[in-house]
Amino acid sequence: MNKLHYLLLLYLFAHCGVTLEATTKDPPNIIVIFCDDLGYGDLACFGHPTIATPHLDQMAAEGMKLTQFYSAAPVCTPSRAALMTGRLPMRNGMCSNKRRVLFPDSKGGIPATEITIAEQLRQAGYATACIGKWHLGHLQPYLPTNNGFDYYFGIPYSNDMDRVNDAPKNRLAFFKPKVEYWNVPLMRNEEIVERPANQTTITKRYTEEAIAFIQSKKDQPYFLYLPHSMPHVPLFRSKEFENKSLRGLYGDIIEEIDWSVGQVLDAVRQSDDAKNTLVFFTSDNGPWLIFNEQGGSAGLLRDGKGSTWEGGMREPTLAWWPGKIEEGSVSRQVASTMDIFATASKLAGVKVADDREMDSYDLMPVLMGGQGDRPALFYYRGYRLMAVRAGDWKMHLMTQNAYGQPDPVTHESPLLFNLHIDPSEKWDVSKENPEVIAQLQGIIKTHKKNAIPAESQLEK
């Protein structure tokens, strides 16, 4: 190679940017399996005694269990918005102190200015599909197909919305749920194809759609986002899973999701590029404890869905990538669903936009068994910063139990827990560690400089 050629090559390297990196790195397929209201303690591999999850256990045995992995919010809409954008919900307005999620009468949704992970990966030539519950806006501009997804099949908001007038009142409708109590639409792309959605077969149909999508992608990398509607109440499962679990109805639901994971992984295993597929399994927030036996378990963690205690936001998370992620490994690094954005972008060779604040850190060092890059984790409830975690330490500025406390309690003197020693948040050690409090207050101060709240989409 002469000097001119060499310079030309350097020039090409310098200017091809994204495309070159993407093609040279053989970008992997990426699948995100996302549950709804799954508790930290609800999988056998995370310690549940009576829910059988052999496929998830096998996914853990073949991959990595992440024991300190968080959703970005303790409820649905903001949690999903953050996963999609790699940004805290307060930055894009997908939260509120008044309405916690989007409802069928909401006019808002994910702003067009946001870059979703699907839009991001499309830049590198990925095929993209969203199969499952969206909940980032059901009006036309906000639908998945207008936010980076080639294909959409699923329900646009929660499965307990659109309750019909003559359904049983209050929680009675959930105890013996019937499909017709909720008039939730099932959509394909931008069309309603079934109403009410037959929730009984919904997990099975999501699974079939996911497999068909995987099998159809022969020569193109893909991003598959598979947000299950379950185990959010009302609980529905296929005939094959009726009374299958020792854990009752809730267990049946988890065991059908477990089956689904097995089916999806089998489709990947049988595909040509099985060795080039990264799969995440996690959930949007903790278990909905007010539903008693129809809600899940946060295991040893405190409280559940809706609260910024650990049970509300820490999720049972698995990562699987045969040949890359060490089999049967465990990572105790602090990480977030928001980090999937940076990770996927890096793997696909797409630059993360530098015109906005991001809350996303590349997970590859963690997935390779090393230290993560994330310096801190912020626990928001709506626009309120409730708590912060850095390293072992979590400081609560405010707390609000998921039920029994209608208003948040401000702690003039913040609470402090060492989550490594005390994952159940039992023993406040703020008095003994004033220097840690000061350090965490400093982290918050820095964070707040660049934490500009956007107008709420949930109040529209």
Added chain:
Amino acid sequence: MNKLHYLLLLYLFAHCGVTLEATTKDPPNIIVIFCDDLGYGDLACFGHPTIATPHLDQMAAEGMKLTQFYSAAPVCTPSRAALMTGRLPMRNGMCSNKRRVLFPDSKGGIPATEITIAEQLRQAGYATACIGKWHLGHLQPYLPTNNGFDYYFGIPYSNDMDRVNDAPKNRLAFFKPKVEYWNVPLMRNEEIVERPANQTTITKRYTEEAIAFIQSKKDQPYFLYLPHSMPHVPLFRSKEFENKSLRGLYGDIIEEIDWSVGQVLDAVRQSDDAKNTLVFFTSDNGPWLIFNEQGGSAGLLRDGKGSTWEGGMREPTLAWWPGKIEEGSVSRQVASTMDIFATASKLAGVKVADDREMDSYDLMPVLMGGQGDRPALFYYRGYRLMAVRAGDWKMHLMTQNAYGQPDPVTHESPLLFNLHIDPSEKWDVSKENPEVIAQLQGIIKTHKKNAIPAESQLEK
């Protein structure tokens, strides 16, 4: 073979009994690794987020996790007596409503009339060793060497006994423990070889002794009982494990036990009959919650050591037998430490004595992935029958929280929980299930006919 020979052979078969069965069945080595106050949620494979237990996780991956396995009592002495004899403590007097365990001033111990699992296996030619904490009587007749063990190395009672007068008072001694605060003897066979026992290296020394025992047994089946002194407070660990665990001092302790399990299994793997060794890992009772961060976690289970809520008696249990027990299997059958007696007896081909009531059921059907034989489980606190479990159902006649309740509370109308659906015992469903209450009362009635309390050894 002529007819005479055939009849002679039949005669031999009929009369050789024990010995013939034992030799023809190639009796396996049996190892029981027993912790002290380990919580249901304290192992990574049972869901702990920050305690690293790679060797126990591997033991689970190579064997079976038992998620509904119980000790026979919520405190030390009765629990161990039941493991040793396959009988409820109230049958042999190894319990009391006044003193919960044996103390250094106790005069009693395991009665000579009891048949220990070591005595039982000796009949089939087993070598036997007890390495660790005994706590079934420290006076000469009660020591392991007078109860079926060829060899003993360990402490005769709990590591927090014999506190010296000038040690810090109350719980202060535990918070920054020093070896010299407790004058506990370390024994070899019937001799005291060190006093105070250097608890810092005790887990390491038990491990070395266990390995030496395994390696010395070339042509003889063996029974190794390895009851660790830890994680009972005061917590001590070797230099190599100082500040090793994210979980702090308590985590260091568990991670040293995990290392020990790895060492023991490695010794088995390297031995000639690796394929013929059944290993159990479990504990005597739940976590001692009053010690806050120096106590363990019962995970999603309610309460801990001392109580008959699930957290007091359900243990994180593993069974390992390469080539026999299916790798990575999970059993949700209800079983007990008492069942190890019948299991070992059957495997060794030794008949269980029929002159006494037994509470032990052969575990082999469970270990082979099938249904267990155990019809019910009785939760005793001293001589008081507190609760009963049959199938999914647990009925509490009395409850007493491990702390905050100095006296037991009798429930005129018993509490009922479905442990499959509600392992955390949150929702009393007695009102909705009177027929289950009646059925469980019937089981208790039958049980009581043959539950004759023996004189207490703990009040002597």
